[in-house]
Amino acid sequence: MSTQLDLQRLSLASNLASNGDRTAVATSNGVLTYRELADRVEELGRRLGTERRLVALTAGNDVDSLVGYLAAMAAGHPLILLPADKPAALESLVAAYDPDVILSSANGRTVLEERRPGTGHTLHPDLALLLSTSGSTGSPKLVRLSYDNLQANAESIAEYLGITEYDRAMTTLPMSYCYGLSVINSHLLRGASLVLTDLSVVDPCFWDLFRSEGATSFAAVPYTFELLERVGFAAMNLPTLRYVTQAGGRLGPDLVRRYAGLGARSGWDLFVMYGQTEATARMAYLPPRLAGTSPGAIGIPVPGGAFRIDPVPGLEHGELVYSGPNVMLGYAQTPEDLGLGRTVDELRTGDLARQTADGLYEVVGRRSRFVKIVGLRVDLGQVERILADLGIQAASAGTDQGLVVAVEGEHDPALLGKLLAQGIGLPRAALEVHAVRELPRLASGKLDYPAVLALAKPTVQDAPSSANSGAKPRDSVVRIFEDTLELEDISDDDTFVSLGGDSLSYVAASVRLEQALGHLPPDWHITPVGVLGARFEQPRPRKRRPFARLETSIVLRAVSIFLIVSTHIGFLHWQGAAHVLMAVAGFNFARFQLSGERMPRLRKQVASLARVIVPSMVFIGFAYLITDRYSLANIVLLNAIIGPEEVTTRSHFWFIEVLVYVLVSMTALLALPWASRAEKRFPFLFPLVLLAAGLLTRYELFEPGIPHTTPIFWLFALGWAVARARHILQRGAVSVVAALTIPGFFDNPARELTVLAGILLLLWLPSIPVPAGLRRLTVLLASASLHIYLVHWLVYPLLVELSPALAVVASLAAGSAYWALCSLAPTVIGRTKRRILSAR
Template identity: 75%
Template sequence: MTTQLDFLRVPFAADLASHGDSPAILTDNVAVTYRELAERVDDLAVRLGTERRLVALTAANNLESLVAYLAALAGGHPLILLPEDKPAALESLVAAYDPDVIVRSGNGRTVLEERRPGTRHELHPDLALLLSTSGSTGSPKLVRLSHANLQSNAESISEYLNIGPDDRAATTLPMSYCYGLSVINSHLLRGAGLVLTDLSVVDPCFWELFRNRGATAFAAVPYTFELLERVGFAGMELPSLRYVTQAGGRLAPEMVRQYAGLGRRQGWDLFVMYGQTEATARMAYLPPELAATVPGAIGIPVPGGSLRIDPVPGLEHGELVFTGPNVMLGYAETAEDLGKGRSIDELRTGDLARQHPTGVYEVVGRRSRFVKIVGLRVDLGQVERILADLGVQAASAGTDDGLVVAVEGDHDTRLLGKVLSQGLGLPRAALQVHAVEHLPRLATGKLDYQAVLALSRPEPVHAPADGAAAGPGSVRRIFEDALEVADIADGDTFVSLGGDSLSYVAASVRLEQALGHLPPGWHVTPVRDLEPRPRTAPARKRRRFFAPLETSIVLRAVGIVLIVSTHVGLFSWQGAAHVLMAVAGYNFARFQLSGERFQRLRRQLNSLARIVVPSMAFIVVAYLITDNYTPANILLLNAIVGPETVTTQWHFWFIEILVYLLLGMTALLAVPWADRAERRFPLLLPLALTGAGLLTRYELVNPGVPHTAPALWLFALGWAIARSRTVAQRCVVSAIAVLTVPGFFENVTRECTLLAGILVLIWLPSIPVPKGLRRLTVVLASASLYAYLVHWLVYPPLAGISPALAVGASLAAGAAYWALCMCVVNAATRRLTPSKKSHKRVPPSLLPNRLTGSQG
């Protein structure tokens, strides 16, 4: 048993003080120099003792964890590194390896649980670090890494990235993950800074910290780029950014091209990299200048390493083999393995590869990603590629008993199963396809294939708590009634079930009655998160005379009353129709812009049909019984082919223009690049459309459709309101309204009405309504489109008798026509789609704690 310090240390951990007063660690409120960091490391190394001991560290991206990691390396103590948020993994590895010391961190403290004063293990002198193999944080199988492994890999990475003392890397990945750890090692080696944080890239605070600390780099896995798309990364001002690295799985070539091009335009480089834990993180990198020409390649070997391809019998491509000083000592599966020395000299990666004519290497598949089903060899990667060609994100797993495929989003799993069965030559019974909200991922961002396999196992059925799941006031029952669907899954949302602005009103009111409040963003919140929790004691109700209703509902109700009353002559209050045009854009953004592209398109076309069909049906009747309209009105084309002078033929202008706008937006977003642009720039795109609309508002462009100048401008402005998430964004949208509305109508009252409506929509999420008027407000809002249609026929014979009677009759007739249309739509829905296919949820225990919600 070794009892003296006659072992190798990791130089970059032992020589921290050589970098002097250069900044080593930067957080939002702390800056630690290398000299200070070295003192902290030395202090903890003393506490760990001079005899080598096996240390287990549960690590987070904080200063205490980093100090503990470096203290173990500097003191020569072999270290098992674990994620802090996986207690089950710690329990499993403690049982398997019986560490001498367990180190935990948190709240600014480092806690050492000394399980014995010395050690009971035989520890090989070269052993420095033990990491779990990718995706198996609770498995006893660990990768044994030496001091030389860690040092050589840090040196090669810092060499090809040209890391210098002025660089500062933000810790976007867990330090317990080999890729995230390599970022730390390579920067500490060169005396560079670490912007230490556990914030996600979707958190605005992360980017504020990134700018304030002058970060020059961050690391990303493929899933990180999905998150970057959501937060509008391409439009960010990051003057200090020098490069972005990508590893942790294959990034689609089109994404490589896209981000490499973005980097060229903005002055930073994209390094696509390839590695495995068994090679201390990285084995190859793609020089940034090659990203555009060979975006699917893994590149060239890291400095000091080499790659070759060995043939594999029966396969077209050979296996990629890596040699270099960063190849692990071998695996450990029991505590006795910790005394072993090197057992391998090269790493057989398990990846199938080929060499491109340019000399770079390309990975084309995974040797172990094959299963043999009914005698047929199935490439699981090919399954995912087949679906990717159809625009479907998928993860496939399997055994020799069958194939299990998870597809992300609302897809026809029966159809996809048939496509795969035919394409692979498999019996349909050997293939399962499950629709899930999000593909399951590990904490590293990689796909969790064990969770995919688990989808084939039936989930336990739990009785609903307190009868909530089936009660008349439950969220499921409310959605079933409002949308005429059945089999609602936990992960379904109002929007994913087909809800739109027409069904939103009634559902929101019933939901508020059931929950006692209306949660923000409820229409895109999963059912499981909306269901009320059982109360331990009945809540005491206070008598209230006012109850809040969502602002868009109130605006629709007030708007139709003002429009009809003005047309009848009860009073004159113009501008409400243009407020409703902005509300239409607001609702379009909320209900029509979720899901993947084809799902959006289907939802947008359905919503259009719910406007076009009842409108055309009514106008046919109006055409037959009056002389006021023409066939152009029936076809909703009067705004294009009708007379420029305002006549009765212009009665339906609002509906016609709304249909044109919805058709135009649907066509625009059906184009792949526009769909991607909307996802990447959710606020910028509607602001750009607002700018385009202002060209017609200021008569710089003639739209060719008379009397429609404000339509696109206001519709897009409403869309932008729905996409405004912060106070600053709402201020920008408000400023646009304040600057552009005045002067348009040359009627102060009308302009004030429009501006007030827009500002209320921006700043007030809800408006108090007398409880006695609540039900009436809901009905008027729901029937607003229909009341606009029918009032042109209802009020003329009644206006001479009583304008108030004419207004009331028009609104009542609109409500009646709305009820009739809903009955027809619901009956057709029941006939055509007797039940809705439900999403199958990934069991919660198999979902990652970090990446499902925050961590990149």
């Protein structure tokens, strides 16, 4: 069963001495030249013997581990590479594969434990390295890699990264992880240097070592970027940094753009990469010049590799298949498999992908990251993306019996459970959410999904509420939510958002809660009812401040409706406010109406639309009966389409009519599966495309068929884009679009300036200070803005001759009263129905 060492070896390991006295390894304790490294590798190789044996190495990021790895590779001994900090993994694999030799490091020296003089295995001549698959450290299932695999992938990586002998790589990842090992191989191949350390990027000593050794690169997984945010990496002075590589999982497009932009400003490149252990390390990379424009792509195949996409029955996207010289020999699950040769010729990645028009590949999901629960196919990756859109780091795992989600930080599991159940269409009982201080991760930084699945009940959501269910503040919150959202049976775990609140009910609820509780925290809309009530169990002294901050959209709604009414009455003359409101409508549509899956979202949009249409039709019907100013077309909100072209009193409600047309059109558009997918995939680009279409009417290149109403859909789309502008470059782009398209829209420069100022405030200022004494009035006017717009047409003609100021006040008060009546009506109707049913 023995084999003499006359077979293949890893050339990058056996040719170390050819690089002479150049620095091979630098540590905090000194440097090692290539010649010195080669001598140590050769010495350990002699200790391993002349007979080919199976070696297990527990490796850390230290010189002894590096020497052990290179000695096995240079001498031709197949190596099982294990993390030094996982003794359970060593025990498991030793029991499963019975290695002939175990290497480890202790007290600065290599420890060689010879378990038998020869070998107890049949070892295939091509077998070089055995690595655990991603997420399965300690599992008997190993990836079998050949010498050609390791050499080819190192050459490929060194080629597209442009590694030279002058590069120095910091070891930010474990050597036992294929990504970390690929950094070592590719740099040793080119005679470059390694700065060996196990320090974390959050340790100041890491960056001191980086600067003192003149490091030129480091490797990062998505979790690394979270750590970089904590240490202020963007402000660091790293003059020798040439590039940063990223792999080990999907990095969000916004972060890709941000770090690509940071690199462009600071003189280094960001290489987004894609790989799997089964492909030795890397399969694709995104050229840095494309990171800003295609941040969601994995890029193009590495030199020598190729992709194709095979259809998957029942799924929209196909499976990504890779071929190249770095594809593994196959898997090993028993010692007998070590004698096998190549059993696979290409790698079925398990990832669902598409190819873009410019030839780049994008991974859109994971074929194996699907579970089928109560007959519903659930994409576990989509679960994580839903929470990521809310700014929550999460990991999801599951079986056909149920879904388990871990969320990082102090979040409310019950609330998130409700949101997820609604968003993916699962019964609430089939979903567990656990709040954890930190997500479980492997040594590589990847999420540990088995640990997520192992989270045990009882869940946090089963714990009793800390709120006193009988407390008066809690009852006030419930009653307000019942009235403003037209719901019953609200529990302590519900929140305004989870109950389907939108932009109209948001302001309505806030003003009543302010009155009932005396003060509202900024996060009230996502705070559970029980917690919100409990915050006001005990009276707390409040500091009086001259100003209070309100969301910009609320201030704009209040100011705009005041200016609209005042201008119509002649108390003031300030035009453009209605067009600001149209942009605010688009902003709030994107903010409140686009979350969740297509059909639940559609139901939410229809319900929100009804809250605009019903009070409008009721009031206009009343106005039709008591005056001769309006027509039946006004009642059904069709005057803008079928009414007379000349502007008459029948045109009073043009804003509401056009707003309804826009909302109906957008609801219908997003009900289409392709449009829904496009909006989800391109949240910023989607409204820009709509904006471009709307500009056809703005510049009179297309006649919309609404004769006497200025086409203003493009302003709605512009507000939508404002809501989706996530970073400074996107906000800058929207600012430029606004500055270019608004001038020339009116004949009045002051009117154009009003619209432009409103949009820029909405874009750049999340909140605006208002005098504390006017806070409640501002919220009230914003809440009742739609109703004030309706009512003022009937109120002010009765008082304008007496006093324009009085006409303004009366219009605002009457509109607010109508809003209060509309808010109360659903509750009264519901109670009346219950009494009738109970009487029967």
